[in-house]
Amino acid sequence: MLSFPSVFPAGQPWQPGQSNSAIRFLIGVDGGGTGTRLRLTDRAGRLLGQGEAGPSALGQGVEQAWRHILQALQQAGAQAGGGMPDLSSCAIGLGLAGVGVATQAQAFVGQQPGFAALLLEHDGFTTLLGAHGGQAGAVIAAGTGSVGEALRRDGSRVLAGGWGWQIGDEGSGAWLGQLAMRHTHQALDGRAVLGPLALAVLAQAGLNREALLAWCAAAGQPGYAGLAPLVFDHAASDPVAAQFLDAAVLELERIGRALDPEAQLPLALSGSIALRLAPLFSAATRARCVTPQGDSADGALHLIRQALERQNAP
Numbered sequence: 001m002l003s004f005p006s007v008f009p010a011g012q013p014w015q016p017g018q019s020n021s022a023i024r025f026l027i028g029v030d031g032g033g034t035g036t037r038l039r040l041t042d043r044a045g046r047l048l049g050q051g052e053a054g055p056s057a058l059g060q061g062v063e064q065a066w067r068h069i070l071q072a073l074q075q076a077g078a079q080a081g082g083g084m085p086d087l088s089s090c091a092i093g094l095g096l097a098g099v100g101v102a103t104q105a106q107a108f109v110g111q112q113p114g115f116a117a118l119l120l121e122h123d124g125f126t127t128l129l130g131a132h133g134g135q136a137g138a139v140i141a142a143g144t145g146s147v148g149e150a151l152r153r154d155g156s157r158v159l160a161g162g163w164g165w166q167i168g169d170e171g172s173g174a175w176l177g178q179l180a181m182r183h184t185h186q187a188l189d190g191r192a193v194l195g196p197l198a199l200a201v202l203a204q205a206g207l208n209r210e211a212l213l214a215w216c217a218a219a220g221q222p223g224y225a226g227l228a229p230l231v232f233d234h235a236a237s238d239p240v241a242a243q244f245l246d247a248a249v250l251e252l253e254r255i256g257r258a259l260d261p262e263a264q265l266p267l268a269l270s271g272s273i274a275l276r277l278a279p280l281f282s283a284a285t286r287a288r289c290v291t292p293q294g295d296s297a298d299g300a301l302h303l304i305r306q307a308l309e310r311q312n313a314p
Helices: 062-080 102-110 123-132 173-189 196-205 209-225 228-233 239-259 272-280 283-288 296-312
Strands: 025-031 036-042 047-053 090-096 117-122 137-142 146-151 157-161 267-270
Touching: 025 062, 025 123, 025 296, 036 062, 036 296, 047 062, 062 102, 090 123, 090 296, 102 117, 117 123, 117 296, 123 137, 123 146, 123 157, 123 267, 123 296, 137 239, 137 272, 146 239, 157 239, 173 196, 173 209, 173 228, 173 239, 173 272, 196 209, 196 228, 196 239, 228 239, 239 272, 267 272
Parallel strands: 025 090, 090 117, 137 267
Antiparallel strands: 025 036, 036 047, 137 146, 146 157
């Protein structure tokens, strides 16, 4: 079983019997390398508002993560008709990319701006909880990054992938974008055919070596993920693009097998890349797939709600 940071309240361990009667609102956050989505509910779970902002993956900076989370909360509060809620009346559950790096998670919690209670988890786990309503199951999530997670029937957790875009996140948008850019470098050198995919990358990122080097130096995870649509767009006309999509499917199916070797758990696909690739998955994988009940923000809400209920239990 894997262990992740769980923090109650205000960065301190949760104390059994501590009153949480002042908590009026629950917040669920899904934060990744491209964007942040947030839902605000009352204690009964009624949706009050939603908000979106820029990325809150911890690897891109703790200050940025909190800034975008609070921007999304401001939107949700405005939608609810009351503006920014008093943070001391809010319990927040977060599923963020980058939580596996302990120093990043600790720095994030250390800068929390005053929520009454906070629970932080890996975004793969909150995606899993949202997809299966907190029940046993597996999820393969591939958007800007990629990760797989399973909750087995005995309560144990399994994590596969999610090593970060610089070295892993196979099958993700950033990974596909890196493949496309690497192929374009080779095509510009004469080491590969200058076909439709490479021409499209050149048109988007720069037409010569100097321009491409500058683009790559500044791109980061969102920049590479922004090239992934080109791979899909040119798969029918460029065999290299089609091969990249096949490779992405292979990598994501390997994640699925690592999570559930005996293929006994219901499987949900999540994220823009996984959903676009879904028709290319094997028949055996497609047969196991179920429609997700909710998303990562729903899973984060489930997480914080369950924690509060456990704290209130006699």
